[in-house]
Amino acid sequence: MSIKLDGKKLSLEIEQKLNNFISSNERIAKRAPGLAVIRIGEDPASGVYVNNKEKACARVGIKSFIFHLQDNVEQKEVEQLINKLNLDKDIDGMLLQLPIPKKFDEQRLISFINPYKDVDGLNEKNMGKLVKNEPAMRSCTPAGIINLLRSQNIAIEGKKIVVIGRSLLVGKPLSLMLLNLNGTVTITHSKTLNLNKICKEADILIAAAGIPNLVDSSFVKDGAVIIDVGIHRLKSSDKDKTRLCGDVLLEDVIPKVFAYTPVPGGVGPMTVTMLLVNTIFSWQKQFGLSSTINDLLP
Ligand code: ADP
Numbered sequence: 001m002s003i004k005l006d007g008k009k010l011s012l013e014i015e016q017k018l019n020n021f022i023s024s025n026e027r028i029a030k031r032a033p034g035l036a037v038i039r040i041g042e043d044p045a046s047g048v049y050v051n052n053k054e055k056a057c058a059r060v061g062i063k064s065f066i067f068h069l070q071d072n073v074e075q076k077e078v079e080q081l082i083n084k085l086n087l088d089k090d091i092d093g094m095l096l097q098l099p100i101p102k103k104f105d106e107q108r109l110i111s112f113i114n115p116y117k118d119v120d121g122l123n124e125k126n127m128g129k130l131v132k133n134e135p136a137m138r139s140c141t142p143a144g145i146i147n148l149l150r151s152q153n154i155a156i157e158g159k160k161i162v163v164i165g166r167s168l169l170v171g172k173p174l175s176l177m178l179l180n181l182n183g184t185v186t187i188t189h190s191k192t193l194n195l196n197k198i199c200k201e202a203d204i205l206i207a208a209a210g211i212p213n214l215v216d217s218s219f220v221k222d223g224a225v226i227i228d229v230g231i232h233r234l235k236s237s238d239k240d241k242t243r244l245c246g247d248v249l250l251e252d253v254i255p256k257v258f259a260y261t262p263v264p265g266g267v268g269p270m271t272v273t274m275l276l277v278n279t280i281f282s283w284q285k286q287f288g289l290s291s292t293i294n295d296l297l298p
Contacts, residue, residue, distance in 0.1 A: 003259040005148050005227070007266045011273040013298055014147075015060050018276055021296060022061040025289050032063045033283035035119065035275075036085045036094040040078065041071035041101045050097055056272045062279055065091065071101045078104065079112050086114040092286070093119035093279035098169070116285075119278035122168065130173055133180045137278055142174035144270025145206065145227055146181070147297060152259060154204070154225055157182040162199050164188050164215070164247070165208035170229055174206065195219070207247035215248040217256055226253055226260045229267050 026032060035057055039050050050066060057064040067081060085094050094117045096109055110118075115125040121139035129136035149156060161183040165171035175187045183204070188195055190209075199205050199219040207215045208229035220226060230247030246263035254260055261267055281293050 002254055002257045003152060005152060005259055005261045005266060007144070007148055007261060007268065007270040010148060010151050010298075011269040014273050014277065014296075015056070017298060018060040018280055018296060021280065021284075025284065025287070026061070028289065029283065029287045031090060032061055033280050034063045034065060034088075034091045034093070035279045036065045036067065036088075036091045037097060038067045038069065038078070038081065038095070039097040040069045040073065040104065043099060046097045046099070052272055053275060056276055057279075060276055060280075062276060063090070071103075075104055075109070078109055082109065082112040086112075086117060091117065092283040093117050093275075095120045095275070116282060119275055119282065121173065121278070127168075127173065130176050130180075137282070138177065138274075139169065139173045140274035140278065141170050141208075141229060141267060141271045142177050143274040143277075145174060145229070145267055146177055147274070148227070148261065148267070148270055149204070149225070151298070154259065156204070158184070159203040160184050160186070160201055161204045161206065162186045162188060162202035163206045163208065164195070164199065165210070165229070167208065167210075170208040174208070209247050211247055212245050213247070213249040215253065217249075217252045220253050220256050222256050223258045224256070226257050227267065228261050228263050231263055231268060 037050055037053055039046055054064045054066060085091050094113055100106055110122050111124055113123050115123045118126055118137050121137040126136045156178055161178050163171050163175045163185060166187050166189045171187060175185045179185045186198060188198055196219045200221050202221060202224055204225045205220060206227040210230060212232040212234060226248060228246035228248040232245050233242045234245055236243045244264050277296050280296060
């Protein structure tokens, strides 16, 4: 029987720990941790994600500040808001909910975020430190995946790991984190030839291509660990209904693998939890409450 890497369960465990950490330290800090979320425009999926983040903050005791801007706002105005939040003493973390409308220079906006408040870990300063394997804020989805693997004592060192996707949000930072943990990492992408052959060599296969059901059992070695980062809403046969699926055709793959992440309930909840961890880490650092991020994790 293969092991389900239950991100929902692990994220609840971590949240409990975060909640305790905040309540036992709030007296010293004299205020709750604060997270600012900037959303631009009306992308409906972003609305759902921002809502989820707001609810998760409330569960653990982080104060969230949501800035929902119309898409007719100017680049300069968003930059000014970011600068204001950089200086705001009640804000420990800040993120720009992606995607934003095309007319904005997304990377320029991210570069305005104070690296110490960059809880998505996407600012070039934090990315640069990741490349150098120095401590810094790490992006949430990759950090969530690493913690999910750790929770089941799945070794990374010496393992052959194939990552499908090279995005700035997932594929690239995740590959670097796994490399820093001594994995032997292959990064594949849309121009990779013989993708399934390469994937079949992996001890750990991570699918982050954004393509529904791309990975079937022909991609997977017996006994591999498979991590599915994709999340897609597909029409089901009953035409009024939709269902969620990932980049992996799970029912085909599960019988072959040692462990897998479900969709939903695998990587997704861990992403949100790591955002909370990063925010609290930034908060506690100002008050010298704890020394490493591991103190916040099980
Ligand atoms: P994410 O939300 O995971 O960051 P993106 O949609 O931003 O996803 O990026 C998708 C990534 O997946 C890109 O790096 C792209 O090269 C890769 N990709 C897209 N299609 C394929 C494919 N057929 N095979 C392998 N990689 C792919």
